[in-house]
Amino acid sequence: MKLIQRLSNSSLTKSSTIISFVSILAVIGPVVVVxxxxxxxxxxxxxxxxxxxxxxxxxxxxxxxxxxCAAIMGCVLILRKSVHGSLKTGIKLVIAGSILQIISGFGDSLSHDVFGIDGLISWSHQPLELGLVLASLGGVLILKNREHTKLKAFLPFAIIAFLFFTTWLIFNIVLIFGHTIQCIQIYEIFSSGCSIL
Incomplete structure (x- = not known):
């Protein structure tokens, strides 16, 4: 029992430390994925x-x-009722983004098994990209909420990452509607870039 009490009082389990981990992982994770x-x-x-x-x-x-991991730690914070307002909203976005990424990942694996190599546009890629956007937006909101800490140095990177993911998602959505003209240029870059269309 004393061990559990020590762990709950340790600096690693304090809400502010967990929030820091959530914000960093919510931004770095999508960057690694992309x-x-x-x-x-x-x-x-x-x-x-x-x-x-x-x-x-x-x-x-x-x-x-x-x-x-960021989403799981965020769930712990929400269950503890130790976050409120925009901080809680940011954590919920990280959770939603994580869920979308996991589901889309399994969907992408299934898609490769059934259809082979796909391109930029597929029923699994765009939800994955939306998950990246949501998670990184959550990271930005969390970091914005923690501007008075050392994490503020990480905020510009988080904003740039969020803007990049959003632009990438918009680009791919535009391809759905303008694929005949636009896919010609990207076809060579991404191999079967528009084959699903």
Missing amino acids: SAGFWDAVSHLQKEPEFFWSPSHIVVYTGVSMTT
Whole structure:
């Protein structure tokens, strides 16, 4: 019983420390996912075999795991009732983003099994990208709420990451409607870039 009490009083379990971890993981996780996603696209260009445990996929899963850890810690904070207002909203966005990433990841694996290598536009990629946007927006809200701490130095990076993910999602949504013209230019870059269309 004393061990549990010590753990609950330790600096690692204090709400402010958990909030710091949540904000950092909620921003870094999506950055890792997108970086590995580009790596995966390059692998497709080089005609490397597509399989679930490829190195680029493992890095994607690592990024999703980081966001999931942020979401789990966020759930702990919400259950403790130690967050309110925009901080709580940010954590809820991280949780929603994490759930979307996990579901989309399994969907993407299923899609590869059924349809083979897909392109930018697929029924699993855009929900994954929305999950990245939500998680990073949650990270921005959390960091904005913690501006009076040392975390404020991380806020510009978080905002740039959020803007990049949002722009990337909008770009891909635009491809859905203008794919005939726009996919011609990106086809070579992303191999089967618009094959789902």
